[in-house]
Amino acid sequence: MAENSNIEWTDHTFNPWIGCTKVSPACDHCYAEAWDNRFAAKQGSHWGPRADRRRTKTWGNPIKWNKQAETAGVRYRVFCASLADVFDNHRSIKPEWRDDLWELIRSTPNLDWLMLTKRPQNIGRFLPPDWNEQGYPTFHNVWLGTTVENFIEGRRRIPDLLRIPAHRHFLSCEPLLGEVDITPWLWGPVDPCPQCPKDADCDCHPDQYHTIDWVITGGESGANFRPANPEWFRSLRDQCAAASVPFLFKQWEGRSQKEIKALGRELDGVVHNGYPEIAA
Numbered sequence: 001m002a003e004n005s006n007i008e009w010t011d012h013t014f015n016p017w018i019g020c021t022k023v024s025p026a027c028d029h030c031y032a033e034a035w036d037n038r039f040a041a042k043q044g045s046h047w048g049p050r051a052d053r054r055r056t057k058t059w060g061n062p063i064k065w066n067k068q069a070e071t072a073g074v075r076y077r078v079f080c081a082s083l084a085d086v087f088d089n090h091r092s093i094k095p096e097w098r099d100d101l102w103e104l105i106r107s108t109p110n111l112d113w114l115m116l117t118k119r120p121q122n123i124g125r126f127l128p129p130d131w132n133e134q135g136y137p138t139f140h141n142v143w144l145g146t147t148v149e150n151f152i153e154g155r156r157r158i159p160d161l162l163r164i165p166a167h168r169h170f171l172s173c174e175p176l177l178g179e180v181d182i183t184p185w186l187w188g189p190v191d192p193c194p195q196c197p198k199d200a201d202c203d204c205h206p207d208q209y210h211t212i213d214w215v216i217t218g219g220e221s222g223a224n225f226r227p228a229n230p231e232w233f234r235s236l237r238d239q240c241a242a243a244s245v246p247f248l249f250k251q252w253e254g255r256s257q258k259e260i261k262a263l264g265r266e267l268d269g270v271v272h273n274g275y276p277e278i279a280a
Contacts, residue, residue: 007250008250008265009216009248009275010078010114011065012061012062012076012079013080013082014058014078014080014081015082015083016059016081016097016100017081017093018032018036019053019054019084019088019090020046020083020084020085021049021088022047022048024118024147024149025150026118026149026174026177029175029222029224029225031222033047049090052090052092053084053090053093059104062104062111066107066108069110074110075111075112076112077112077114078111078113079116080101080113080114085118085119086115087117087119087120087125087126088122089119089122098126099128105139105141105142109140112278113141113142115142116145116172117145118146120160120161121157124164131165139166142166143166143169143214144164144166144170145169145172145214146160146172147172147174148171148180148182149173149178151179154180154182158182158185159185162210162212166210168213169210169211171216172217173236174219175218175220175225175253176218176219176228176232176236177220177226177228179232180232180235181235181239182212182215183242185212186211186239186243186245187211187243213276214248215245215247216250217249217250218249218250218253219251219254219260221251221253221254221257225253227253228253233249233267234268237267245274246274246275251263251265252264252265
């Protein structure tokens, strides 16, 4: 739970609690579960539907980071949560934990909170009462994102994400396990609805959608990594370029971080390090 994260697209990581349950192919080789298992003998496991989540003791860190950002006249990005899913609906996550988290976010206006989930269908259920139609000004510093590892999960998760108003919406296409077409959600409303069959009587008309503001992608790491086709990354790069959406290529796939770093972060000779504009 390092303060200064090694994750390329964030400055800090903060975990309000620890633990999760696998829900899709991207979870198969979960680094967070492997991290948790190292301490399971002493404190038990926090992974799976029968394991309780554990609240952390690091809640003072964002207050410190907020003061540092204010003093420096900058904004810090905070990934919440790298060892959990903020929108996990597990019974052990107490309502007061979520209330405390939203209060913490309110009190740190110099931080941009990056809330990444594989459960975007749960976002609306767990938003605070003062989340308004624009997602700000109270929560102008929250960026909502979802993981999209393949075509199927993209079709399933992106519409749920984009129905919720927020200052920024982003995708983490990591680990990328197949080609993904996100074009309908980069350009705005389309017809017919990209989620449903043509002429279907659905309740997800594209006019209700916001658009994607940022795309992160990368390959899988670890001993059992699944190889990625470079064309998958190129496709996402080109889709983002056509729509003028910031694109960040995080890493190639590999067995270890040493191996991945040796490959570098270049895609066709270019380091793609795009970020959306910071909150106003």
